[in-house]
Amino acid sequence: MVLAELGGSIARALSRMSNATVVDEKVLADCLNEICRALLQADVRFETVRDVKANIKRVVNLDALAAGTNKRRIIQQAVVDEIRRMLDPGKPSFTPSKGKPNLVMFVGLQGSGKTTTCTKYADYHRRKGFNPALVCADTFRAGAFDQLKQNATKAKIPFYGSYTESDPVKIAVEGVDMFRKEKCDLIIVDTSGRHKQEAALFEEMRQVSEATKPDLVIFVMDGSIGQAAFDQAQAFKQSASVGAVIVTKMDGHAKGGGALSAVAATKSPVIFIGTGEHILDFEVFEVNPFVSRLLGMGDLSGLVNKIHEVIMPNNQPPNIIGPQLVEGTFTLRLLYEMFQTLQSMGPLGQVVSMIPGFSAQFIEKGNEKEGQAKIKRYMTMMDSMTDAELDGTNPKLMNQSRINRIARGSGRLVEEVVHMLEEYKRIAKMWKKLPLPTNNRRLNTNRD
Ligand code: GDP
Numbered sequence: 001m002v003l004a005e006l007g008g009s010i011a012r013a014l015s016r017m018s019n020a021t022v023v024d025e026k027v028l029a030d031c032l033n034e035i036c037r038a039l040l041q042a043d044v045r046f047e048t049v050r051d052v053k054a055n056i057k058r059v060v061n062l063d064a065l066a067a068g069t070n071k072r073r074i075i076q077q078a079v080v081d082e083i084r085r086m087l088d089p090g091k092p093s094f095t096p097s098k099g100k101p102n103l104v105m106f107v108g109l110q111g112s113g114k115t116t117t118c119t120k121y122a123d124y125h126r127r128k129g130f131n132p133a134l135v136c137a138d139t140f141r142a143g144a145f146d147q148l149k150q151n152a153t154k155a156k157i158p159f160y161g162s163y164t165e166s167d168p169v170k171i172a173v174e175g176v177d178m179f180r181k182e183k184c185d186l187i188i189v190d191t192s193g194r195h196k197q198e199a200a201l202f203e204e205m206r207q208v209s210e211a212t213k214p215d216l217v218i219f220v221m222d223g224s225i226g227q228a229a230f231d232q233a234q235a236f237k238q239s240a241s242v243g244a245v246i247v248t249k250m251d252g253h254a255k256g257g258g259a260l261s262a263v264a265a266t267k268s269p270v271i272f273i274g275t276g277e278h279i280l281d282f283e284v285f286e287v288n289p290f291v292s293r294l295l296g297m298g299d300l301s302g303l304v305n306k307i308h309e310v311i312m313p314n315n316q317p318p319n320i321i322g323p324q325l326v327e328g329t330f331t332l333r334l335l336y337e338m339f340q341t342l343q344s345m346g347p348l349g350q351v352v353s354m355i356p357g358f359s360a361q362f363i364e365k366g367n368e369k370e371g372q373a374k375i376k377r378y379m380t381m382m383d384s385m386t387d388a389e390l391d392g393t394n395p396k397l398m399n400q401s402r403i404n405r406i407a408r409g410s411g412r413l414v415e416e417v418v419h420m421l422e423e424y425k426r427i428a429k430m431w432k433k434l435p436l437p438t439n440n441r442r443l444n445t446n447r448d
Pocket of ligand 1: 108109110111112113114115116117147193248249250251273274275276277281
């Protein structure tokens with residue numbers, strides 16, 4: 001089960017529980033079973049799933065809850081907290097700081113995405129104001145230096161390597177010395193991989209590490225390896241004093257849930273995830289926003305960061321959230337303005353999942369073209385609305401005759417207008433639940 005499906009399954013289980021007339025032991029048990037099934041299908045280890053279930057049951061003791069307590073909210077919170085705990089090793093990692101030379105060494109098996117990730121990591125930090133450089137100390141794989149050179153040249157990052165020298169330690173030391181003299185403040189050493197964990201690989205890692213004394217060793221792991229992730233992460237951690245992990249290939253059909261939870265179980269912080277082959281397919285990994293996005297709750301802070309980092313690095317970010325939202329009213333006009341901003345920002349895939357309500361249901365990853373077309377259609381329909389309709393918050397205003405008029409005016413079908421309004425209501429409902437100052441009252445209402 002790919003990650004988006006895992007998030008969808010958990011969200012559906014929670015919503016079924018939420019919609020039950022009465023929340024009793026059976027409803028809770030059904031909800032938990034559904035969540036556990038989804039986690040197992042996403043390759044999360046059985047032991048972890050068992051613990052998740054036991055912990056939620058411990059927190060949610062229906063018999064002990066006082067009458068009038070909002071059971072639905074307590075269950076929802078317990079599930080979200082447990083998913084977060086499952087992915088959180090509770091340990092921050094070293095982060096490079098400006099103004100001092102930082103040395104980072106990359107380790108991992110061949111094919112895990114190590115070389116690609118070195119360049120992504122360098123490029124990410126350059127956008128943050130660092131002056132990075134890459135050293136290719138992979139003398140094991142033929143073509144490794146060419147690959148790093150190609151990636152580095154494309155990304156305009158200085159690099160060092162050799163076609164003739166076969167001693168990785170020598171290359172690493174020379175490269176690091178050279179870039180230190182050139183005042184590079186983030187030197188990244190790419191080491192050799194192997195097809196499998198073996199003594200020779202660990203010995204080479206140890207020697208390069210001893211000779212260069214990195215501030216941080218990053219272990220790169222393929223996110224699609226599922227159940228094997230725990231053993232692999234643990235083996236590298238024990239052999240190479242790994243300080244952080246980057247999980248790659250979290251796009252496509254990766255059952256990333258297994259890899260992420262397995263890595264967390266080894267108490268190694270995941271710092272980034274790779275989400276594609278392109279240099280920008282690289283995301284900071286932070287548990288809370290990740291879980292929010294996984295469960296379709298959006299990630300506003302991530303959205304604003306992404307706009308800063310990738311899309312408009314030199315300009316002010318566009319005001320996608322808008323002043324109206326802070327006042328707690330999500331109107332059709334606000335949705336229209338969001339669409340306008342999205343259209344001006346380029347690739348949709350990078351940001352849509354961070355906007356509450358826009359995740360997989362609205363625009364599927366990999367189907368951004370259809371997403372763009374959908375936004376255009378919706379905007380055409382909205383162009384045929386009156387100011388009162390766009391600014392109104394009274395759903396009854398949108399009666400059949402108005403819907404017919406909008407359909408006629410925009411040249412779209414009545415069903416399409418109805419569908420657009422339903423999508424708007426769904427998104428607006430989600431935004432109303434966000435913990436914005438004026439929404440807090442609604443969050444505290446009891447339903448049981
Ligand atoms: P290395 O042997 O560990 O250095 O691995 P490479 O960097 O050569 O990557 C192996 C393959 O995985 C290449 O085809 C990369 O383009 C691809 N790759 C790396 N990271 C990702 C990712 O996050 N997503 C996808 N889909 N492919 C990736």
